[in-house]
Amino acid sequence: xxxxxxxxxxxxxHAQLATKSKIFSxxxxxxxxxxxxQACVISLGMPGVLPVLxxxxxxxxxxxxxxxxxEIAPYSVFxxxxxxxxxxxxxxxxxxxxxxxxxxxxxxxxxxxxTKRIGVTRAHLEEDAxxxxxxxxxxxxxxxxxxxxxxLLEIVSEPDMRSAKEAVAYMRKIHDLVRYLKICDxxxxxxxxxxxxxxxxxxxxxxxxxxxxxxxxxxxxxxxxKAINHEVERQIEVIENGGRVVQETRxxxxxxxxxxSMRSKEEANDYRYFPxxxxxxxxxxxxxxxxIKAALPELPEAKKRRFTTDYKLNDESATILTASRExxxxxxxxxxxxxxxxAICANWITGDLSAALNRADLEITESxxxxxxxxxxxARIADDTISGKIGKQVFEFLWNGxxxxxxxxxxxxxxxxxxxxxxxxxxxxxxxANEKQAEQYRGGNEKMFGFFVGQVMKxxxxxxxxxxxxxxxxxxxx
Amino acid sequence: MHNKTxxxxxxxxxxxxFSSVELTQHFLNRVNQHxxxxxxxxxxxxxxxxxxxxxxxxxxxxxxxxxxxxxMAHKDIFCTQDVKTTCGSKMLDNFIxxxxxxxxxxxxxxxxxxxxxxxxxxFAMGSSNETSFYGAVKNPWNxxxxxxxxxxGSAAAVAAQLAxxxxxxxxxxxxxxxxxxxxxxxxxxxxxxxxRFGMIAYASSLDQGGSMAQSAEDCAILLQAxxxxxxxxxxxxxxxxxxxxxxxxxxxxxxxxGLPKEFFTADLNADMAATLETxxxxxxxxxxxxxEVSMPNLKYAIPAYYVIASAECSSNLSRFDGVRFxxxxxxxxxxxxxxxxxxxxxxxxxVKRRILMGTYALSAGYYDAYYLKAQQVRxxxxxxxxxxxxxxxxxxxxxxxxxxxxxxEKIANPIEMYLADIYTIAINLAGLPAMSIxxxxxxxxxxxxxxxxxxxxxxxxxxVAHAYQNATDWHKQSPSL
Numbered sequence: 015x016x017x018x019x020x021x022x023x024x025x026x027x028h029a030q031l032a033t034k035s036k037i038f039s040x041x042x043x044x045x046x047x048x049x050x051x052q053a054c055v056i057s058l059g060m061p062g063v064l065p066v067l068x069x070x071x072x073x074x075x076x077x078x079x080x081x082x083x084x085e086i087a088p089y090s091v092f093x094x095x096x097x098x099x100x101x102x103x104x105x106x107x108x109x110x111x112x113x114x115x116x117x118x119x120x121x122x123x124x125x126x127x128x129t130k131r132i133g134v135t136r137a138h139l140e141e142d143a144x145x146x147x148x149x150x151x152x153x154x155x156x157x158x159x160x161x162x163x164x165x166l167l168e169i170v171s172e173p174d175m176r177s178a179k180e181a182v183a184y185m186r187k188i189h190d191l192v193r194y195l196k197i198c199d200x201x202x203x204x205x206x207x208x209x210x211x212x213x214x215x216x217x218x219x220x221x222x223x224x225x226x227x228x229x230x231x232x233x234x235x236x237x238x239x240k241a242i243n244h245e246v247e248r249q250i251e252v253i254e255n256g257g258r259v260v261q262e263t264r265x266x267x268x269x270x271x272x273x274x275s276m277r278s279k280e281e282a283n284d285y286r287y288f289p290x291x292x293x294x295x296x297x298x299x300x301x302x303x304x305x306i307k308a309a310l311p312e313l314p315e316a317k318k319r320r321f322t323t324d325y326k327l328n329d330e331s332a333t334i335l336t337a338s339r340e341x342x343x344x345x346x347x348x349x350x351x352x353x354x355x356x357a358i359c360a361n362w363i364t365g366d367l368s369a370a371l372n373r374a375d376l377e378i379t380e381s382x383x384x385x386x387x388x389x390x391x392x393a394r395i396a397d398d399t400i401s402g403k404i405g406k407q408v409f410e411f412l413w414n415g416x417x418x419x420x421x422x423x424x425x426x427x428x429x430x431x432x433x434x435x436x437x438x439x440x441x442x443x444x445x446x447a448n449e450k451q452a453e454q455y456r457g458g459n460e461k462m463f464g465f466f467v468g469q470v471m472k473x474x475x476x477x478x479x480x481x482x483x484x485x486x487x488x489x490x491x492x
Numbered sequence: 493m494h495n496k497t498x499x500x501x502x503x504x505x506x507x508x509x510f511s512s513v514e515l516t517q518h519f520l521n522r523v524n525q526h527x528x529x530x531x532x533x534x535x536x537x538x539x540x541x542x543x544x545x546x547x548x549x550x551x552x553x554x555x556x557x558x559x560x561x562x563x564m565a566h567k568d569i570f571c572t573q574d575v576k577t578t579c580g581s582k583m584l585d586n587f588i589x590x591x592x593x594x595x596x597x598x599x600x601x602x603x604x605x606x607x608x609x610x611x612x613x614x615f616a617m618g619s620s621n622e623t624s625f626y627g628a629v630k631n632p633w634n635x636x637x638x639x640x641x642x643x644x645g646s647a648a649a650v651a652a653q654l655a656x657x658x659x660x661x662x663x664x665x666x667x668x669x670x671x672x673x674x675x676x677x678x679x680x681x682x683x684x685x686x687x688r689f690g691m692i693a694y695a696s697s698l699d700q701g702g703s704m705a706q707s708a709e710d711c712a713i714l715l716q717a718x719x720x721x722x723x724x725x726x727x728x729x730x731x732x733x734x735x736x737x738x739x740x741x742x743x744x745x746x747x748x749x750g751l752p753k754e755f756f757t758a759d760l761n762a763d764m765a766a767t768l769e770t771x772x773x774x775x776x777x778x779x780x781x782x783x784e785v786s787m788p789n790l791k792y793a794i795p796a797y798y799v800i801a802s803a804e805c806s807s808n809l810s811r812f813d814g815v816r817f818x819x820x821x822x823x824x825x826x827x828x829x830x831x832x833x834x835x836x837x838x839x840x841x842x843v844k845r846r847i848l849m850g851t852y853a854l855s856a857g858y859y860d861a862y863y864l865k866a867q868q869v870r871x872x873x874x875x876x877x878x879x880x881x882x883x884x885x886x887x888x889x890x891x892x893x894x895x896x897x898x899x900x901e902k903i904a905n906p907i908e909m910y911l912a913d914i915y916t917i918a919i920n921l922a923g924l925p926a927m928s929i930x931x932x933x934x935x936x937x938x939x940x941x942x943x944x945x946x947x948x949x950x951x952x953x954x955x956v957a958h959a960y961q962n963a964t965d966w967h968k969q970s971p972s973l
Binding site: 060063065094100103105155157286288291292 | 569570571577579584587589590591593688689690691692693695696697723724725726727803804806807809810811812813815816817818827831851854855856859863
């Protein structure tokens with residue numbers, strides 16, 4: 015990329031709050047139901063019906079605010095954002111405008127080893143719209159209002175990001191956080207987590223921001239990076255060709271990998287925001303704040319710090335293991351149940367288990383091996399009952415079955431042989447059958463040692479204790 | 493049967509002098525007989541007789557309440573499950589709600605018999621019932637005169653004794669003004685006293701349902717069944733509802749009545765001034781003390797009201813877009829055409845006018861000058877009332893500048909129509925309860941006295957009205973039809 019330009023990015027992330035019912039009605043929020051089966055009279059915007067605020071949505075917004083060390087407004091107000099669209103049943107969206115529930119906060123991201131603080135301007139509660147369905151309606155548009163009224167937390171960042179990579183890191187960080195806090199399921203395919211990116215460029219050293227374009231509705235980490243990079247190139251090209259970037263809303267087309275104009279500033283709606291007279295201001299009391307604070311889970315940063323100090327994990331392992339609350343809990347359970355060194359627990363979780371989960375596209379919560387059975391495996395490796403190599407075999411049995419590691423080791427006869435007499439007898443047989451190679455070793459060809467280890471292991475079906483084999487073999491070949 | 497109070501009718505029903513079915517049939521006959529008044533949009537004859545039958549069974553079983561078996565009717569702004577709710581508009585001429593308004597639910601539970609749905613100004617926007625898609629309501633006292641509005645059908649139905657009592661709603665005077673024009677009693681309770689759930693919104697921060705009847709006592713009985721906190725309406729207030737009938741006969745000795753000097757000026761119509769003076773003298777006889785109060789910001793009430801109400805209505809009426817319910821234009825060419833023609837063809841002039849005013853007032857660049865300023869004025873007006881009500885128990889005023897005007901007289905001049913709301917509008921801005929009680933006649937047309945009280949002081953208002961009605965018989969006059 016041209017190095018005389020600086021990129022400025024701010025993100026507006028929409029996180030769907032994981033409440034059972036909608037933000038202003040009792041209708042269910044579950045994804046994937048038949049169209050309009052989760053649209054109650056309030057979701058439909060029928061005449062005379064009124065919104066009633068779901069307190070759980072408020073609670074989840076406050077939890078988020080506290081996690082980013084933000085100001086929690088003691089008093090926030092719902093406002094109507096007025097515009098006409100068929101999937102917006104009331105002709106206005108209930109949102110928050112002048113007085114959002116979450117004020118100034120921040121979050122640290124890491125890009126290429128550097129830590130950077132990104133400001134969060136605000137986060138506010140609002141209701142989602144429905145969906146317009148353009149297929150199979152013979153030229154008409156179908157409206158599905160199941161999603162209408164689903165609670166959203168719109169998290170608005172400061173324009174603090176300077177590259178698409180930073181934007182992705184920030185989006186991932188928020189994504190990890192909301193799932194950590196269990197306030198959003200983070201499912202991007204289902205639209206539970208999506209973002210709009212405000213992108214502008216300016217000559218390096220210039221203080222004023224360039225004119226920005228807003229790229230709407232990006233629903234994957236891959237697309238956010240591609241969309242921003244594409245938009246940055248477009249803007250630089252416009253300016254370098256003597257043009258001017260116009261303030262507008264653009265849509266990212268992932269199929270064509272391009273952004274295209276949706277509407278300009280002149281065409282933008284005048285949303286005519288005003289306080290919603292159907293809803294009272296939201297008061298968050300000190301008691302509620304204290305209660306939520308007390309119940310706040312350990313946050314990823316703090317957990318990572320604790321994992322590196324208490325468990326003496328390296329930075330990489332600590333990062334991987336604290337990426338989700340469930341994985342971190344799994345690790346801590348394995349350590350507790352197995353009573354083993356944390357390093358070996360961490361290695362086996364971040365190694366074989368993570369690889370297997372990835373292959374099967376499973377979350378840790380869906381792992382076929384629970385913490386107790388996994389701890390059984392790690393314990394047997396740690397106490398030398400089996401070697402690491404045999405451990406991989408046992409792991410396969412654990413993954414595909416339901417027995418414990420001990421049952422598998424017994425049933426499959428995988429117990430490591432440490433009986434020196436048995437090892438000696440096998441070594442003697444092998445040395446007798448391979449005198450030539452023994453001479454070569456004694457003659458200075460040290461590579462031959464590996465040959466003998468391999469032969470012995472093979473004869474012992476991999477169950478020989480490698481340390482014992484080495485010791486006896488060394489002595490016999492001396 | 494039709495000139496009795498609720499209490500008298502309840503006694504007769506229990507004494508088996510007649511059944512609720514007979515009583516209901518009697519009122520249905522009257523509704524049909526006086527259909528020319530145009531008070532009803534929908535008459536639910538079969539449902540009413542069914543409900544009457546159920547009521548008779550309850551009465552026989554001894555589980556009846558005061559309102560059980562009493563024929564009443566709802567303003568067509570309240571949603572009724574399985575019965576058309578039009579809100580006086582072509583937009584909802586085909587609309588049947590799958591739910592009941594909370595107050596409909598409550599009155600059904602009390603066993604009241606609903607005769608049908610009452611005519612009203614379109615979406616409650618109007619002061620003469622002339623904006624109704626279903627035509628103007630005639631004033632039972634003079635069929636050339638308007639019934640008032642927006643609860644014009646409600647007021648006319650009670651005045652003509654087509655229903656024992658009715659529901660109404662009041663955003664800027666829509667219960668009190670038609671009550672005054674038709675010579676009946678009506679109460680607009682404190683904002684938040686009666687649930688707004690299922691009452692089609694005009695201006696959400698001002699709208700309030702209430703009761704209308706021949707007397708303060710009947711208003712009290714009906715309001716009793718309507719009032720109370722509703723979890724489905726966030727703006728309804730969780731304050732316990734007192735027994736509105738318990739204090740009806742409390743003596744008025746020592747009652748302090750305030751007269752706003754801004755309302756009692758030389759500009760007040762001489763006949764109106766004389767009529768009110770007679771009423772005030774009656775109160776003096778009952779032991780009340782009269783005191784002048786001042787509310788300097790009242791003069792800003794009309795502009796503030798029309799900014800706020802229009803702003804809210806411009807947003808509230810956005811849901812009528814032809815997409816999910818209500819009127820949809822024929823063969824829309826595209827989405828924009830669907831919106832503009834559905835709304836253009838189904839909304840009447842006055843509704844369009846207020847949507848346009850409200851949209852303008854909320855627009856970028858105008859919001860601060862209009863909406864925000866109007867809200868500030870609203871606060872000042874509320875403070876004026878609070879200060880006055882610190883000095884006095886109730887405030888008296890005219891309800892209207894004149895008695896009912898003629899149909900067609902003002903409809904072409906919206907400003908003149910708006911200015912006639914001068915005495916009622918400020919009360920909605922403040923959210924206070926107020927009543928209109930019949931206080932005499934000018935040229936054969938009834939006029940009302942407005943009694944304004946403190947927040948949640950409905951019991952006192954009803955007491956003040958009832959005492960007057962014990963001493964006078966204005967409320968007992970009925971038109972010869």
